[in-house]
Amino acid sequence: MASSAEVTKLALVAGEVSGDLLAARLMAGLKPHLPDVSFSGIGGPRMLEQGLASDVPMDTLTVRGLLPVLLRYRELKGIQNRLRDRLLAERPAAFIGADYPGFNLGLEEQLRAAGIPTVHFVGPQIWAWRGGRIKKIRRAVSHMLVIFPFEEEIYQKAGVPVTYIGHPLAETIPLVPDVLAARRQLGLPENARVVTVMPGSRMSEIKYLTEPYVRTVQLLAARDPSVRFIAPMAGERQKAYFMELVAKAGLPNLLNEMPLQLVDGESHACIAAADAVLAASGTATLEVALYKKPMVIAYKVLQAEWLLIRNMGYLPWIGLPNILARDFVVPEFLQHAATPEALAEAVWFQLTDENNRVRLQQRFTEMHHSLLRDSARESARAVLEVIGKA
Template sequence: MTLRVGMVAGEPSGDLLAARAIRGIMQHAPDARCEGIGGPAMSRQGFDAWHPMDALSVFGYVDAIKRLPSLLSTYSNVRRRWQSQTPDVFVGIDAPDFNLRLELQLRRAGVPTVHFVGPSIWAWRYERVHKIREAVSHMLVLFPFEEEIYQKENIPVTYVGHPLAELIPMDPDRDAARRYLKMDTGARVLALMPGSRTSEIKLLGPRFLQAAQLLTQEDPSLLVLVPMVNAQRRQEFEVLLRDYPVPNCRIIEQAAGATTAFSSAMPTHDNDAFFDARPAAWNVMQAADAVLVASGTATLEAALFKRPMVISYVLSPMMKRLMTWKSGQARPYVPWVGLPNVLARDFVVPELLQEDATPQALADATWKALTDTPYAQQVVRRFRAIHESLWRDTPTLAANVILEQARHAQN
């Protein structure tokens, strides 16, 4: 009997996670059929995509409201298909607003449900744990502290590690990345990463560039590398760069076909094909001495590359009001915003948020990250411990849970 696995992923990071889970499933059940909503990495593993993951990709509350009719139509379509021909197990990867609603309906219909990537209830809206308990048969979480939360709430959970910990080398070769980028291996280099969304470029870009201007006054030879995820973000950033020119600033484009889903078995030596296959941000972080970065997944990537960093974020007044209204909170439950600090449960690196994110404050903190060697060495030790704690055999651990849930349903 062919195993049928329903899956929904709505973001590139979820596409990567799901692809690795599919790979693990196929190793144990080669004839399994995985179907639903997904992206290119999933399709490369044989996934049958009824809808592309772009159907669920939204950027903030305003975009979600504009796309609500389309989201509801997609939701109704997949729910109807799975309720008429139930899968043996359903796996929702991240996208909690969409997936938890779908998981609740399917679980009530007798389908075991696995949710992969826990919503950040440890920071915002802890009350969602009650909906998770009702909708989800088993949680798969990426961070070790999350396992404790769900165990306390009597929700079946497995910590499977974070796949980035396997994909990013434990000892990244800075000189190799610099040779690939055709730059002086002895230069002092700052990675400037104001985010991948228009709103982030608009709010953080000017502050980051003004901070870089101050830093180049301290060191006129400082090289500033700015990775851009696509041509639209590059164009938006270049407009700001004309208003806030920075000497020795170089924008690094994403290579065609670059992805975080490349094989971790690829050789990590000085090889252009290896670097071409990766996101531009990864090559820039590997080449850098320090990183000035918008809060988000990039902070975890910078930590895994063992780079001292300064984390920043600024919300518009409207977005801040929307977040407060939706969550009922003025700030997160935990005192940290950046993932490296959350994982370490300590301010390993500075966080400069909202009105604290002035160009001078950003420049001062970044200068310390660039020039204070004992401090940088201490940060690297803490990041190495984080990397080791996140390194697990994620495909096998995730597949074992998914297959176990399917077997229970079949019996």
């Protein structure tokens, strides 16, 4: 058995489901090279499966939107300070922040100033908004791991050591999805038209998208009663909140009247089974693209927050497929534009236009190939170099 002196200590923090997935793959990639490794920090179920000792549940950190973060600032700052003090005392070989830049960059800056190497996994979207953060990144990050090919040049020019590792989702999602297997798994007819509705995993996404999404389904069901609708729920808490919002909107019987099937988890099966998808902005839109599905993107936040952020972006797109394509390959409906009528019309087009379907399959297949790398190996190699164990 290895003595405590031989153990390689690594600290990691993920604040959301996507970061949990990314960090877990990195941990799996490191284990063959560091059999004596110990992981601590904050993470979700996938990181726990890889052996992480988590200081607090990851859900404690999962907050979306500027105003919700401000309301919980003291709580989150307290968690950050306690973790910082522990890591300064324990001196891990490196700290790895998996996305969640608002929390992780501040922590990384303090740890790096104290001589602890820092790796940040998934570059903050400085190419989309708040490009001034590159100065803080230079101070905070010893090595940046990026998941989109165009990001490498941005960090190289800024003088930040960087490695493009590919996107882990491009490895986990098949190049050719098995639609029939997904439909059998979900109990859906093989020949039905299927629309997947994805209101998001964050409570704030569900808050602002549930009513317009359900009313969109209502309009589409009236247009073609044979269409089947499925909605993956990220967890019991999200499902209960979704149902509560449906009731508050005066639609308590609507789910029974329409062929809308709520699915516990299984988001990838729900996407694979679909002919078209209505998705909240974020990683889900990239997942839909990698499954080669026509989609409509919708994004809504608290009005006060929208007034703050609407002119802060550098790009005309918010959906990852459009950002990667540098074009509006799929429609986006933001804030007041995300009406049930507009969404229903756009989803109907995505569902029924065969030329559009063929065009998107070709674009999304090219996108898939561009993102395909062995991300676990590439990210592990970069971390091993940072800690001097390559």
